[in-house]
Amino acid sequence: MCYSRNSLSAHKHTFMSQHMHTSPTPCKMTKYIHVALGVKAFNNLSRNQYNNIRQVLKLECENVLPTAKKLLRLEKQCYPDDITVTDTRAVIPLKNLTQLTTKRVIEAHNSEIYDKIKILPSESTPKVIHAEMIVTWGMDGTTGQSQYNQGKTNSRNQERDRTQPNQTTNNEIIEDKSLLTVSMSVQQLRHEDENGNYICLWDNENSQSVYSVRPIQLEHAKETRVNVRRIYEDIKNQISKLEPQRFICEDMLLEITYKFYPTMLDGKVYTDLTETSGYCRCQLCRSGPNEMSDINNLDNGRFEKTHRKFVKEHLYFNTQPLHTSMNVLTTLYDLSYKQYVQKHWLEITEEEQIVLDVEKARIKQAMWDAFNVRVLEPRQGGAGSSDTGNVARKVLENPELLAKTLYLNEEIIKRICYVLNQIRSLEPVDDLDEFDRYCKETYRMFLTTYSWFKIPVTLHRALAHAKHYMEALPLPLGRMSDFDNNLHMIKKRRVALSCEDWFFDASVLTNEL
Template sequence: MHKDGHRTAARAMETLGSPTRGRQLVAALGAPRREPKPYTAEQALALFVNTNLSKSQYQLLRNSAAQQGADSFYPAYNRVRAAKLACLPHPDDETITASRGEVRLQALLDLTAGRLLLLQRDVLETLTESDAAGLVLLCKWGMDGSSDHSRYKQQGLTEDSHMFVTSLVPLRLVTESGTVVWNNATPNSARFCRPLALAFQKETAELTRAERRRVELEESKLNALRAGRYQVGYRIQLTMLDGKAVGALTETASTQSCTMCGATPKQMNQLEEMLRRPTTNTELGMSVLHCWIRIFEALLSISCRLQLQRRIASGADNQEAVKEAMKKVRVRFREELGLRVSEARSGGVGNSNDGNTARRAFQAPEKFSECTGIDKELIIRLHVILQVISCAFPVNTARLTSFCTETAQLYVRLYPWYSMPVTLHRLLIHSAQIYESCILPIGMMSEEAAEVRNKDVRRYRLQHTRKISRELEMTDLLHHLLLTSDPLISCSRAVDSRKRKALLPQAQLLLQEPEAPLGDRQDAAGSSGTRSRSSSSSSSSSSSSSSSEGGGGCGGDVSEQ
């Protein structure tokens, strides 16, 4: 009785602590007890992948549950293995050697589409016969090289510290009438980034061009998938590229020249001529993640040369003055915003300037201006444009063109002595043209998913591959990348539900339909399978800010929170 009295008093105090707590306690006490349900093989596989378990760890977990009387709570590993095989293509569709592993494009697309049909079966049942026979899967693909991989004591290769990865990301499954059947709510994360090819090779211009030819040859031979009353066609676009890859594919002689109009640095401040130039290669998209970083670094470079009023600091005294100015800028960013700017990374590869650093700096324009001496209005306008190209909402290209032109004119008026950097030139002169060339908004076509995947490749190679031979290692790595990007498995993970920052008011005005506050808009068709009647070009696919989950080789980037 004494203990019961204490419990009653504790519950009374808890009830008084909140006006709604009493109702919650009553509801909890009156709710029927839920009986535990055993995991299905697919649910166990999702748990296996999402918690990064090994086979021995899963067996330990299952045995521990059995000791507590829950013998059938976790299915046997053989059942999990069978579910895993359903996520992989047929062995005849794979080519694996000691130095390279690849999956046929047709097989990967068919596997992805088939898993999406299984995932969205409830939604698909509501489609008419004509819509069911006219489904189209929209995807982006690209390639990227990475370095600093672990080196193992294995025969067959003398160099395994570099890897060249070709990836594909499904973005949206739509009907010919525009109904969105499935939408990738995180198009710039590694969640759905599927491997097409892996190779122990250093990224070169010739390798990049050869890989493009190989994939485009397979693309020209694609056939639609027929599954019962459903037929799925494919449309893919090469946009997951960084500046180095774009330069290699366009065979641009200089990294400082524009790959779209051929303008050189000396010409980029001549705005009238730039606006009249013919453009090409806009279908390769815009490297959104690198765009944030490069423009941030360009403003830092201008800041360090404000006293000299010249871009090239010739002479020992001028070079020393630029170094001292950069030191002061780094100190101010550290004190005012807590950011580490332009600091060398350990190992001598890259620096601390990543997507998060750039986004956080642009979110505080006043302090950014105070730290660098850069005009505050220019910082705000650049932030607006970067937000617009990073979001997944449809853009009013006429308004975007006008806004970019005004921003370019402001830049030239403020800093005529510093010729416009090539990334800033592409952003201000070609953004609208790039948008019109993409099958979906630029924010969904970013290269960030491939950058994030580079980290996964390193980790999976270390933790989930057999080191007995190169071929087994490549097999395990390719299969684990396929498994972790399977749509059914990936959709079982919880999407980050933290509230993201809404677009700036000026950015909202550059969108096509800003009739409602963007922070209140819901996904048109999220990965849970909500059906939307809006067209594929106008339905939103993510929150109002960038929908990515992480960054890759450029640093640990996350969505704009």
């Protein structure tokens, strides 16, 4: 079964100009309508609940909330056009979602944006202001999520029979254990002046909020290389066809172009897309395990952008910081228990394995005692386990305790934690060259102190290439990739119940929250 929903777009084209012409200080109700919609959507308020709150406010304080009816009208405008929902996937054309999201941003922030662009110089009449919207996008899969018998029915309220296997009317079994999500998030609207400096017109202050991440596509499919590449090519193709969007602001024209960065990808998707032979080769400088652990390469330019093997395009992908932190922490646990044997795992004898197992158990217990976190356990629920971010945060905040718990060099652990925190940060690094020197020095210390240990790609990438990423991407790395929240949301709110519900839910994005 397949149907598409064409939402009302009749007044879509005129809405912008009307809105921009409203007086600079609109009445309170108009002013708060976006806030009200945000609060209603965020708290999942029913119409009745909303009306009750409105009545109380109206009687006891002030009449600030618009009627539920008005809100519903605005809510309808938040729907993108042409959502296609089938039993296994829900898709929306990227163009529609991008334009709608931009329109919503401009509507909700029109007076601030207008104030900023009216002072910009422009030679043409009418004044035309060019701006670019920075958008991050990416995909990720979750596996092992509970089955919701998706596909049994498209009705929202019908009882789902959980005892029956998942079958469609054609008796086709749907792979609803795996969910592949493609999302985007608008980050910043900026204008480049004649000197090449950027003037921020609007900044997504809530880029970390789940409400900033909008789904382009949801599919019950596995995160396989074939699927990942198919989706990537499709979205890339759609991006290349995007045209600039124009908005009328009073006597000016605001022309917005889009810059998409596929940065919301985790390690696995990244590897699938960048086609390195397995996990052990660096996607940027193409160094293998031996090269990465060779201290001479720190000085001879092997890891630098100027090296002939360096793949610059891969800088625009960025494995998400949370995954990086988690992977590096896993490396540290490995390092900690392997230091009793100091060998590659292929050369470990049976007796040594027993020692390692004991050590491994010790670390598990010690990490639990020190940080209240479970480590070195096979992860359940795939890479998107909702608590990964919290675990990383908890541990990285206390490097001294981590070093003590793992019996590792405190100075090195402190430095690694500092670097990881900078990579996760939402703020830019002050002095990039200084930071790079710090990273390289940490790299050198690590190789000298743990010369028997082959440095893994994630740690190599953090220490050798953090600067390269920061130079290449327009916003701090923490801003460029945030995906865990999205998966977390899917699980928490169980919107996987029905793709249609999910769109219904998530499309009520308001940037005021």
